[in-house]
Amino acid sequence: MKRYDFSACFQRSDELGPYINPRNWIVDFEEVFFNSKAKRADERFHFCTTMIERFSGRPNPVKAVQYQRNLAELFYCTGDSRKGEALYQKIIQKERTNAWNWLDYASHYCAGPFRDFGKALSICAQGLDAIDIMEEKPACFFERETLYKKIEEIYTLLGRKKEASEWREKYMEERQAEVVFCLKMEEEKNIRSFLIKTTRTEPRRQKSPALLAAGSGI
Known part of the structure; x- marks a missing residue:
């Protein structure tokens, strides 16, 4: 299997200037690979595993889960439902309340060879x-x-x-x-x-002169 270096997606280029973030392109890559199904399986596999490694352990794990779902979908596309099933089980153990995990998981059994x-x-x-x-x-x-x-x-x-x-x-x-x-x-x-x-704007009540005088005489 050929090795692809998708970690280069995160490298900035002086030619592009400081205002262009290469991370914006990752979404485009993901969409292209997702729509390609199994046609570019090797590239898609390395892309997903690179992104999972990059985003795993971060404060916001949503991105890592997103690429795990993408990888699981690839397994189903290549006919390996066993790996796809195992990965979805791993995903829902960590993110049980994310409806997209369950939705995508169920979708693989609504059409195609695994219906x-x-x-x-x-x-x-x-x-x-x-x-x-x-x-x-x-x-x-x-x-x-x-x-x-x-x-x-x-x-x-x-x-x-x-x-x-x-x-x-x-x-x-x-x-x-x-x-x-x-x-x-x-x-x-x-x-x-x-x-x-x-509460902040209400003026503090001042004691009347009569009350102050009465208090001083006690």
């Missing part, structure tokens, strides 16, 4: 279980909505209109709940801001 709608639904159900134990916050709604839409899509592919309609309703209800939750948070934020502002 298995039952497995895809099982993966989505596991993802929902993982997300439901999160502390309620705006991100939770998006995560659930993402998987609700995927489940609706799977039932649509199966031709099961009743179940697809039920999950579409769940999705719409979740969207509505998200709006209510965010409005409530915004209202509470405004109330706190108002209270802080009035």
Whole structure:
């Protein structure tokens, strides 16, 4: 297997000037390799492993997980579902509440040589279980909505209109709940801001001369 040096993506060039960051090109590389499927498998493999090594252990691990998903997708494209499955298991152990991990994982069983709608639904159900134990916050709604839409899509592919309609309703209800939750948070934020502002601007009450005189005579 030929070796490719994608670490050069991070090297600045004096010719480009100080305002151009080579990291901006990494997204372009990733998109090209992702769309190439298995046509440039060797290059894509080295690109993904280089990026995983580069971003692993950083304060924000999102990038590393993103390239792990890209690599797992490559394994499925080359027919090695065993490696793809193993890598997705590793990914979801670290990032269980990231809906994109579950979504991409399930997608490999919705079409192609590994199509298995039952497995895809099982993966989505596991993802929902993982997300439901999160502390309620705006991100939770998006995560659930993402998987609700995927489940609706799977039932649509199966031709099961009743179940697809039920999950579409769940999705719409979740969207509505998200709006209510965010409005409530915004209202509470405004109330706190108002209270802080009035506390800071309210003048300190001065004791009346009569009270001061009475106090001095005690």
